[in-house]
Amino acid sequence: MAKLDSQLFHIDALDELASGNSVFHNLDPRAKLVTTLVFIGTVVSFGKYEVSALIPFAIYPLVLISVGGLPFFYLAERVLLVAPFAFFIGILNPFFDQTIMVHLGSVSLSGGWISFFSIMLRFLLTVGSALVLIALTGFHAVCMGLEKLGVPRPFVVQLLFLYRYLFVLIDEASRMIRAKSLRTFHSRGTKIRTFGSMLGHLLLRTLDRAQRIHLAMCCRGFDGHVRLICPLKIGWKETIFVLGWVLLFFSMRFYHISEHLGLMIMRNIV
Amino acid sequence: MSHHIVEAKDLFFRYPDGTEAVKGISFKITHGESVAVVGANGAGKSTLLQHLNGYLIPTKGELRIGEVMLTRKNVHAIRRSVGMVFQDPDDQLFMPTVFDDVAFGPLNLGLSEENVKAKVNQALETVGMLHVIKRPPYKLSGGEKRSVAIATVLAMSPDILVMDEPSSNLDPLARQRLIGLLKGFHHTKIIATHDLDMALELCERTIVIHDGRLTADSRTLDLFQNESLLAESGLAKPLSMQGCHVCSGTAKQFQPRTVNHTH
Amino acid sequence: MHMADALISPVTGGAMWAATAGLISYCSKKVKDDLDDTKIPLMGVMGAFIFAAQMINFTIPATGSSGHLGGGLILSIILGPYAAFLTIASVLTVQALFFADGGILALGCNIFNLGFFPCFIAFPLIYKKIAGDNPTQGKIIAGSLISGIAGLQLGALSVVLQTLFSGISELPFTTFILMMLPIHLAIGIVEGLATAAVVVFVFKARPEILRSASEATPIGNISVKTVIIGFLGLAVITGGALSWFASSRPDGLEWSMAKTSGSEELKEPSNHIHEALSGVQKKTAFLPDYGFKEPALENTKEKIGEETPAVEGQESWPAVNAGTSVSGIVGGTLTLALAVMIGFVLKRKKY
Numbered sequence A: 001m002a003k004l005d006s007q008l009f010h011i012d013a014l015d016e017l018a019s020g021n022s023v024f025h026n027l028d029p030r031a032k033l034v035t036t037l038v039f040i041g042t043v044v045s046f047g048k049y050e051v052s053a054l055i056p057f058a059i060y061p062l063v064l065i066s067v068g069g070l071p072f073f074y075l076a077e078r079v080l081l082v083a084p085f086a087f088f089i090g091i092l093n094p095f096f097d098q099t100i101m102v103h104l105g106s107v108s109l110s111g112g113w114i115s116f117f118s119i120m121l122r123f124l125l126t127v128g129s130a131l132v133l134i135a136l137t138g139f140h141a142v143c144m145g146l147e148k149l150g151v152p153r154p155f156v157v158q159l160l161f162l163y164r165y166l167f168v169l170i171d172e173a174s175r176m177i178r179a180k181s182l183r184t185f186h187s188r189g190t191k192i193r194t195f196g197s198m199l200g201h202l203l204l205r206t207l208d209r210a211q212r213i214h215l216a217m218c219c220r221g222f223d224g225h226v227r228l229i230c231p232l233k234i235g236w237k238e239t240i241f242v243l244g245w246v247l248l249f250f251s252m253r254f255y256h257i258s259e260h261l262g263l264m265i266m267r268n269i270v
Numbered sequence B: 001m002s003h004h005i006v007e008a009k010d011l012f013f014r015y016p017d018g019t020e021a022v023k024g025i026s027f028k029i030t031h032g033e034s035v036a037v038v039g040a041n042g043a044g045k046s047t048l049l050q051h052l053n054g055y056l057i058p059t060k061g062e063l064r065i066g067e068v069m070l071t072r073k074n075v076h077a078i079r080r081s082v083g084m085v086f087q088d089p090d091d092q093l094f095m096p097t098v099f100d101d102v103a104f105g106p107l108n109l110g111l112s113e114e115n116v117k118a119k120v121n122q123a124l125e126t127v128g129m130l131h132v133i134k135r136p137p138y139k140l141s142g143g144e145k146r147s148v149a150i151a152t153v154l155a156m157s158p159d160i161l162v163m164d165e166p167s168s169n170l171d172p173l174a175r176q177r178l179i180g181l182l183k184g185f186h187h188t189k190i191i192a193t194h195d196l197d198m199a200l201e202l203c204e205r206t207i208v209i210h211d212g213r214l215t216a217d218s219r220t221l222d223l224f225q226n227e228s229l230l231a232e233s234g235l236a237k238p239l240s241m242q243g244c245h246v247c248s249g250t251a252k253q254f255q256p257r258t259v260n261h262t263h
Numbered sequence C: 001m002h003m004a005d006a007l008i009s010p011v012t013g014g015a016m017w018a019a020t021a022g023l024i025s026y027c028s029k030k031v032k033d034d035l036d037d038t039k040i041p042l043m044g045v046m047g048a049f050i051f052a053a054q055m056i057n058f059t060i061p062a063t064g065s066s067g068h069l070g071g072g073l074i075l076s077i078i079l080g081p082y083a084a085f086l087t088i089a090s091v092l093t094v095q096a097l098f099f100a101d102g103g104i105l106a107l108g109c110n111i112f113n114l115g116f117f118p119c120f121i122a123f124p125l126i127y128k129k130i131a132g133d134n135p136t137q138g139k140i141i142a143g144s145l146i147s148g149i150a151g152l153q154l155g156a157l158s159v160v161l162q163t164l165f166s167g168i169s170e171l172p173f174t175t176f177i178l179m180m181l182p183i184h185l186a187i188g189i190v191e192g193l194a195t196a197a198v199v200v201f202v203f204k205a206r207p208e209i210l211r212s213a214s215e216a217t218p219i220g221n222i223s224v225k226t227v228i229i230g231f232l233g234l235a236v237i238t239g240g241a242l243s244w245f246a247s248s249r250p251d252g253l254e255w256s257m258a259k260t261s262g263s264e265e266l267k268e269p270s271n272h273i274h275e276a277l278s279g280v281q282k283k284t285a286f287l288p289d290y291g292f293k294e295p296a297l298e299n300t301k302e303k304i305g306e307e308t309p310a311v312e313g314q315e316s317w318p319a320v321n322a323g324t325s326v327s328g329i330v331g332g333t334l335t336l337a338l339a340v341m342i343g344f345v346l347k348r349k350k351y
Helices: A002-018 A029-044 A052-068 A072-081 A083-090 A111-137 A139-148 A153-183 A192-219 A236-254 A257-269 B045-052 B075-081 B098-108 B113-126 B142-154 B172-183 B196-202 B220-225 B227-232 B249-253 C010-033 C039-053 C072-079 C081-098 C107-131 C137-166 C173-205 C207-215 C221-248 C272-277 C287-291 C294-313 C322-350
Strands: A100-104 A107-110 B006-014 B020-029 B034-038 B060-065 B082-085 B160-164 B188-192 B205-210 B213-219
Touching: A002 A111, A002 A139, A002 C081, A029 A052, A029 A111, A029 A139, A029 A236, A029 C010, A052 A072, A052 A111, A052 A236, A052 A257, A072 A083, A072 A111, A083 A111, A100 A111, A107 A111, A111 A139, A111 C081, A139 A153, A139 C081, A153 A192, A153 C010, A153 C039, A153 C081, A192 B082, A192 C039, A192 C072, A192 C173, B006 B045, B020 B045, B020 B060, B020 B205, B034 B045, B034 B196, B045 B060, B045 B082, B045 B160, B045 B188, B075 B082, B082 B142, B098 B113, B098 B142, B113 B142, B142 B172, B172 B196, B188 B196, B196 B220, B205 B220, B205 B227, B213 B220, B213 B227, B220 B227, C010 C039, C010 C081, C010 C107, C010 C137, C039 C072, C039 C081, C072 C081, C072 C107, C072 C137, C072 C173, C081 C107, C107 C137, C137 C173, C173 C207
Parallel strands: B020 B213, B034 B188, B034 B205, B082 B160, B160 B188
Antiparallel strands: A100 A107, B006 B020, B006 B060, B205 B213
């Protein structure tokens, strides 16, 4: 339970970062959203044994972080926190794919290890860019961007409402857990019956709250449609941002920068 | 200005499960009046309040807001003139940012974007909360939330303000600020509260509800001196009228209690 | 289990996105047309409730471990399938964006796996059939348990298929299935029990809530069936179209998933996985790989220059030019350094 509490703290921290002020912060959320999607799509489009060609893509999150003035180590920590999942699935690859694919001097590398590194790299890039997107934009603005990009209004409203009441309900649940653990003298288990009654109460309170919110909405003229003002504008800055990055991604996709650079250097050395 | 009148005539309300929460209440509140609605928990205050903006429709009797009689059909007209501030600001502030929240009502009224923005700024200015306009509601303090909740209602330019426990969960300073703010409003005010001291400060008139019935309706000061009536209705004399048991002997007749009082 | 961006191919991710997007707009329309506007705040707080509910654990008897509520099923019971699907989708979106659970490309897969099966299969076809319009405590428990298990088994199966189609992970189908299904049987039982506990409580305390919820969801079986067929069809079509697009332009983006092949750089990619899986390639030295660590790579890098021609000669299977790989690593490290430098320069400029 402490886990979720701290996660909540991080939601807060990410949103706080989004209130910063930089060229990239001030861009229309749609520009960042689309670019990040293209980025992720390009990264995962590489073959599964690709490692070196993925490396140049790190430039996207890195540039966003530095220009946006985001705390690199904090974000890195967030990414690494979820890394075990990709790691455990990826680490199985070397067991199933043992064909030697690369010899580095006396060391032979199997396809499994290469694809494992590839998985980890993809993971770092995709997860990293998603976190950077939020830290640079904020959830509210991302939702507004989604709405302008044609995501159905009920779903956008749902996201906003969920986000609004996340903190309220987690608070309520924490109070409940605290009250329970004080009276059970911190004994560890919870019987399913107690569990049902705790969650059941929380559910009933939630339903009552929904009713009160509905009342509050009705009092202010709610007629089934939630209207939003989204002051979004695509200007030349946004256009340059999207086009520039997408061009870079595609050229990095088709022109293997790392390999050409490496070959060039090695030819000179040899 | 007759359209600021609130008039209830023999109001009855029965919930679908059969509970009769309001049993024949009548009163008339005229323009500019400030009225406190007091009563013990479960007396029927909230149910009564929910009629005032048409969320509940009386099962019997009638309620008139200005010239409009409350029916299912003209609920919208009623809601335009009655602004309701809820007990839990978390219920009232449901939008992602303070701006969106205050803009919610004006947008539903069909105002243009410029007008909405002007309304929002003006309402937040009135309650002194313009500096939090971009913040999400969950980051506000209790007092700030309450002020913003009032702004959401003010942005709709209501004639009548209905408030449910506006001073609950506020620290003493925030409470004092709120009372000051409400004093400055010239709307017709109907305030349901347990905070009798606030009632004394804000409302010249008080209505007492007990068990779904109206048991008293008179000048606040007179009413709060009638201890037997207060006790019957599950209430107690406001602290400010109890005298100080530190410096005077009057305290003996009350339950021993600590009163923070500086001399 | 959440799918991750790192494990799926663009085709799989794209196809599931298409299917999920279709479902979201379909459900949005349904919710909009449903004139009950109390649902709007209700869905919002219910989504938050799912987060909060996951903080509260119960002890699984005789195991010492603990379980919590997943969400899809209880949402369906309270909100009906359409609103429930939107709600679970919103929960997963927030998780993907803030907690990096899964990822953005895999979001389609995750919403489908954790939303579609409980909301559109387990709930209408199992729970409703068992609990019916006149639920009893026993019926609720049986219904929750069976549909909880069914929903998660289908979800797990779907994860396996998506992983398999993506071809990034090397796990053989049977191994993966044998791993996933029993785990998700346990998770399904937990989900069923947790759901049952809450629903029974609500049933005892305020039965009218369950009644109104089941009435407010006017779904005949026909409608659900159409939904299921429609969206499975949509997924298959988009998947097919995307892979056709991929295979028709082999020089373009190597959308390699359809053939579960390796990358384009491999000279002989198409059937290598199957051979690897069939265990023919036993000749490989597995142990040396164990000792392999990244620092070793750094150390050997310099030496490799001279050795490159030799390595290039011996074509290991499947043929990869070791020379290009090494230069890839060298160049990659350099570009990474370059990227970091660019970052620093930009930062300097700013301040």
